Every structure is written in structure tokens, then in C-alpha cells.
Amino acid sequence: MHNKTLVELAKGLESGEFSSEEVTQHYLDRIERSADSLNCYITVTPELAIQQAQAADQRRANGEAGRLTGVPIAHKDIFCTKNIKTSCGSKMLDNFVSPYDASVVVNCKQSQLVTLGKTNMDEFAMGSSNETSYYGSVKNPWNVERVPGGSSGGSAAAVAARLAPAATGTDTGGSIRQPAALCGITGLKPTYGRVSRYGMIAFASSLDQAGPMTRTAEDAALLLNVMSGFDEKDSTSVDSPVPDYTASLHHSIKGLKIGLPKEYFDGGLNQGVASVIDDAIKHYQSMGAELVEISLPNTKTAVSTYYVVAPAECSSNLSRFDGVRFGHRCESPKDLEDFYKRSRGEGFGPEVKRRILIGAYVLSAGYYDAYYLKSQKLRRLISDDFKQAFQDVDVIMGPTSPTTAFKFGERMEDPVSMYLSDAYTIATNLAGLPGISIPAGFVDGLPVGLQIIGNYFKEAQLLNVSHQYQRETDWHRKAPVMDIL
Amino acid sequence: MTLKKQDVENIAHLARLAINQADIPSYVQNLSDILALVEQMGAIDTEGVTPMAHPLDAVQRLRPDIVSESNQRDYFQQIAPQTEAGLYLVPKVIE
Numbered sequence: 001m002h003n004k005t006l007v008e009l010a011k012g013l014e015s016g017e018f019s020s021e022e023v024t025q026h027y028l029d030r031i032e033r034s035a036d037s038l039n040c041y042i043t044v045t046p047e048l049a050i051q052q053a054q055a056a057d058q059r060r061a062n063g064e065a066g067r068l069t070g071v072p073i074a075h076k077d078i079f080c081t082k083n084i085k086t087s088c089g090s091k092m093l094d095n096f097v098s099p100y101d102a103s104v105v106v107n108c109k110q111s112q113l114v115t116l117g118k119t120n121m122d123e124f125a126m127g128s129s130n131e132t133s134y135y136g137s138v139k140n141p142w143n144v145e146r147v148p149g150g151s152s153g154g155s156a157a158a159v160a161a162r163l164a165p166a167a168t169g170t171d172t173g174g175s176i177r178q179p180a181a182l183c184g185i186t187g188l189k190p191t192y193g194r195v196s197r198y199g200m201i202a203f204a205s206s207l208d209q210a211g212p213m214t215r216t217a218e219d220a221a222l223l224l225n226v227m228s229g230f231d232e233k234d235s236t237s238v239d240s241p242v243p244d245y246t247a248s249l250h251h252s253i254k255g256l257k258i259g260l261p262k263e264y265f266d267g268g269l270n271q272g273v274a275s276v277i278d279d280a281i282k283h284y285q286s287m288g289a290e291l292v293e294i295s296l297p298n299t300k301t302a303v304s305t306y307y308v309v310a311p312a313e314c315s316s317n318l319s320r321f322d323g324v325r326f327g328h329r330c331e332s333p334k335d336l337e338d339f340y341k342r343s344r345g346e347g348f349g350p351e352v353k354r355r356i357l358i359g360a361y362v363l364s365a366g367y368y369d370a371y372y373l374k375s376q377k378l379r380r381l382i383s384d385d386f387k388q389a390f391q392d393v394d395v396i397m398g399p400t401s402p403t404t405a406f407k408f409g410e411r412m413e414d415p416v417s418m419y420l421s422d423a424y425t426i427a428t429n430l431a432g433l434p435g436i437s438i439p440a441g442f443v444d445g446l447p448v449g450l451q452i453i454g455n456y457f458k459e460a461q462l463l464n465v466s467h468q469y470q471r472e473t474d475w476h477r478k479a480p481v482m483d484i485l
Numbered sequence: 486m487t488l489k490k491q492d493v494e495n496i497a498h499l500a501r502l503a504i505n506q507a508d509i510p511s512y513v514q515n516l517s518d519i520l521a522l523v524e525q526m527g528a529i530d531t532e533g534v535t536p537m538a539h540p541l542d543a544v545q546r547l548r549p550d551i552v553s554e555s556n557q558r559d560y561f562q563q564i565a566p567q568t569e570a571g572l573y574l575v576p577k578v579i580e
Contacts, residue, residue, distance in 0.1 A: 235546055
């Protein structure tokens with residue numbers, strides 16, 4: 001049962017082979033049996049899940065079922081879920097029970113998806129290894145001594161370990177694609193504005209975007225159908241119609257022009273990863289795609305640009321956590337200043353504090369032009385690089401991450417080395433473009449992800465290009481072997 | 486850019502963030518490293534480039550200024566650390 005994709009689960013539910021309650025119970029049992037030794041979940045919601053599953057089965061019996069009615073999924077703990085703890089991986093929100101649902105959660109409920117629980121993540125989505133979570137690291141199911149990537153590491157590991165058939169994630173600098181790559185699953189970051197940010201706890205608002213994390217591109221298309229759409233509650237939501245992302249999956253990719261940016265195959269790239277990516281690209285060529293060498297000259301400055309934009313927005317967004325209305329509050333403050341400082345000092349972990357401090361620094365009086373304004377200009381140049389490239393090619397391909405999953409602790413002492421994990425994913429966030437990571441092979445038993453970047457609102461094309469590869473390869477079908485299960 | 490202990494204390498104050506004295510040296514080191522990374526931006530000439538505020542150059546959408554939500558004060562205050570008579574309590578600000 002747990003090896004079934006969303007498509008297969010939907011089919012089984014429709015034909016009556018099994019009920020939503022059976023599927024949901026199967027997953028809940030599996031999560032319990034694993035005793036969460038991978039630490040994928042912060043909160044499991046068994047009663048709610050069974051209740052939702054029974055309601056879904058009833059809907060089906062009444063002939064009111066949709067395509068995914070009764071299919072269980074997990075939500076990253078960054079999405080507010082009404083009356084359920086929503087921690088964002090932080091001590092600050094350890095006691096936060098959300099009074100409302102995020103729009104993504106509402107959309108999933110309207111499509112009668114079942115919620116298994118909330119997945120672990122780097123604190124406030126700041127991290128590339130899941131090691132900054134207040135709830136401890138998630139372990140990579142392919143090798144438990146290694147990180148699952150981050151920040152959506154709990155979602156990625158849960159899907160890879162068959163502890164959820166699919167999950168939601170968010171991506172500010174690579175937080176869907178990088179863990180998807182490191183855990184061997186499919187993860188899509190849509191165009192900025194495609195999926196509502198309402199109720200998704202904000203990190204860097206001009207970069208944050210939610211997307212599906214699944215085993216296959218076909219599943220990602222189904223889940224993106226549910227997640228996407230205009231939302232008046234999100235001021236940057238894009239008001240354009242949502243296509244059926246499954247409609248074009250079967251299109252031929254003959255003649256597809258694939259851009260290969262030379263900057264994505266530079267010295268920082270692990271050789272094993274490079275050779276897997278090379279094979280994947282050759283496979284596309286054998287399917288009739290045309291390879292075009294391109295250049296994205298400002299790639300190198302993307303990481304430095306990001307570490308101004310993201311911390312600046314984070315320091316502003318996280319100023320709402322002040323201990324007054326919700327969240328952590330310090331004991332016996334001596335005055336209001338002590339109250340703010342200690343509530344925040346105790347509630348936030350070291351990486352979140354570093355980012356708040358950097359943000360406060362670059363935005364402080366006298367530094368605005370040198371840092372924030374400069375970064376916004378570079379953002380234009382990075383975005384123009386892509387615009388230029390998309391005049392000649394349909395999609396851009398390269399590695400998702402420069403390495404496979406690394407060991408715990410390896411990059412925690414040196415934040416800059418951690419930041420470079422996202423060297424190939426960050427530029428798409430700065431430009432607001434969609435990108436997907438799909439499994440493309442292994443190096444020493446660890447998965448490698450192929451990244452495909454598309455033009456604005458070309459999610460359907462990314463899914464089509466990914467699906468065509470997955471029809472001919474079986475990397476996405478490989479499952480980690482785990483004693484615990 | 487190398488920060489000093491005093492710089493970190495000053496930013497922490499601006500950000501209303503208590504930092505343990507013992508942790509300050511590692512913040513000084515880490516933040517200086519991050520700023521060194523950030524300073525790579527200086528290598529690119531951005532003279533005359535229009536800053537990008539939104540990836541799709543969209544402008545802020547406006548809506549009519551009308552009431553759209555109902556009052557749920559009691560419900561929202563259930564998760565508040567400390568309230569009294571519908572108000573949030575904080576340490577005394579004015580003597």
C-alpha cells in the first residue's frame with residue numbers, strides 16, 4: 001500500500017479496492033511503528049486523520065468524490081492548521097495552536113485530502129540540513145547518519161520513507177528542491193505568486209513559495225492542481241487561471257531546447273553528482289531534446305544577494321514574535337525592553353538570531369544603499385540573465401545541489417559553508433521562476449537530484465519534461481531500505 | 486567587513502534580541518563571515534540598474550476599505566500568554 005503513488009492511491013480509492021480509512025490507518029500505523037525514528041513529524045494527528053478519512057469515504061459513497069478525495073498527505077509545520085499546533089520548528093511557537101488554516105490547507109481540505117500530521121523543518125525555514133529545528137534533526141532515510149536537506153527536510157524524508165504519500169513544502173532559497181534531491185523525491189517550487197502565502201509563516205516574503213513534494217512528477221501535478229490558485233488574502237497572489245497540470249504530462253519533448261548553464265557545472269560541483277547529471281542530460285538528448293550551452297553570468301553573486309534580501313525580510317517579518325499576543329514569553333521581565341529581548345532571545349535558536357542580526361544590520365541607518373538597494377539591483381541582473389536565456393531555450397537543467405546528503409554537524413560550525421548548499425537553487429527564488437528537482441541517480445547509495453528551471457508560469461512544462469524522463473527511468477521508484485519498517 | 490563585539494551588541498539591541506555574553510564571540514565571527522560573503526556583491530557594477538522590488542514587476546493590489554472579518558477576540562486570546570478584560574498584559578510601561 002505505502003509504495004503506491006498518489007495516482008495509484010486515487011485509482012484504488014475510486015475502484016473501491018480500499019477505503020480512505022484503510023489507507024490512512026495504514027500510514028498512521030507505519031508512522032507509529034517507525035516510532036518516528038527519522039524524526040519526520042513534529043505532530044501526528046491520528047484522530048483528525050481518521051475523522052477526515054471517514055468523511056472522505058462518505059463523500060465518495062454519496063458520489064461527490066474529486067480526484068484526490070481521501071488521499072492522505074502531510075503538511076510542513078510552517079502552514080497554519082486550525083486548532084493544531086503549528087511550531088515552524090521553533091521554541092518560539094512550541095505552544096502555538098493556530099486559530100486559523102493557511103489557504104493551502106483550506107485548498108487541501110476542500111479537495112478532501114486527509115492530514116496525517118505536521119512535518120519537521122529547520123527553524124522558521126532557515127537552514128539547509130534540518131539541524132536548526134528545535135525538535136532535533138530529521139534523519140535521511142537513505143543513510144541515517146546524514147542530513148535530509150532543508151528546510152522542508154521532514155516532508156522530504158517522510159515521502160522518501162513512505163511515511164506519507166506526499167507532502168507540502170516551502171521554498172525560499174531551495175527548501176523544497178534541495179531536500180527533495182537529497183532524499184530522492186520529486187519537489188516543485190512554483191512561480192512566485194502561484195500558490196497563496198496566506199497562513200504560511202513568513203520568512204522572506206518576496207521569495208517564499210509553497211509547492212508539492214511527491215514521489216513522481218505526475219503526483220506533483222495532481223497536488224499542484226489542489227494547492228494553486230488566486231487568493232485575495234495574499235497581496236502578491238497572481239490572478240491568472242490555473243491549468244490542469246496533468247493535461248500536458250504526456251506531450252512529447254522532441255525538439256525541446258535544454259539550456260545548460262556553464263556556471264552550474266563549475267568547480268564547486270561534486271564529480272559524482274556531475275556525472276549523474278551528465279547521464280540524465282544525455283538521456284534527454286536521446287529522447288530528442290536539443291542541448292544548448294548557455295551562460296548565467298551573475299550566478300556567483302546569487303548567494304551573496306540572497307543573504308541580504310532574505311535576512312532583511314526575515315528581520316522585519318520576525319519582529320512580530322514579541323511574546324505579547326502568542327508564542328514564547330519570558331519569566332518575570334523587569335521592564336518592557338527586557339520582556340521583548342528575553343522572550344525573543346529565549347524563543348529563537350542561533351541560526352534565526354544570526355539572520356535577524358544580519359537583517360537588522362543591513363537595514364540599519366546608513367547601510368541601506370550599500371546592502372539592500374545593491375541587492376535589489378543585483379536581483380534585476382540575475383533575473384535578466386534568465387530572461388535572456390529563455391529567449392533561446394525552453395528549460396534550463398543542472399544539478400539541484402552541489403553534493404549529495406552530507407553528515408550531521410559537518411556544516412553547522414560554519415554558516416557560510418551551509419549557505420553554499422543552495423548555490424544552484426537560490427537564483428530561481430531571486431528571479432521568482434519555477435524549478436523542480438527530480439531523482440536522477442545515486443552516488444555511493446545517496447540520491448542525486450536533477451534540477452529543471454522553467455520560464456514564468458511554465459509549471460506544466462516542467463512537469464511534462466519531468467514525467468517524460470520518469471516514464472523511461474526508475475530512479476523515482478527506488479525506496480530506501482529501513483530496518484525499522 | 487569585520488564586526489566588533491560592540492557592533493553585535495548594538496545590532497542585538499536594535500533587533501530586541503537578548504544574546505548571552507558567552508555566545509558573543511561566535512556571533513562576531515559568524516556574522517563577519519556572512520558579511521564577507523555578502524560583500525562579493527561589490528564586484529558587480531550596478532550603475533544605472535533599476536532595483537527589482539517584485540519578480541513579476543507587479544504592483545500592490547488594493548481592496549475597498551470595508552469590514553471583512555468578524556470579531557473573534559475571545560477565540561484569538563485563548564492562545565495569548567496573559568490577558569485581562571480582553572486586553573493583552575505586558576510589563577508596566579508608564580509609572
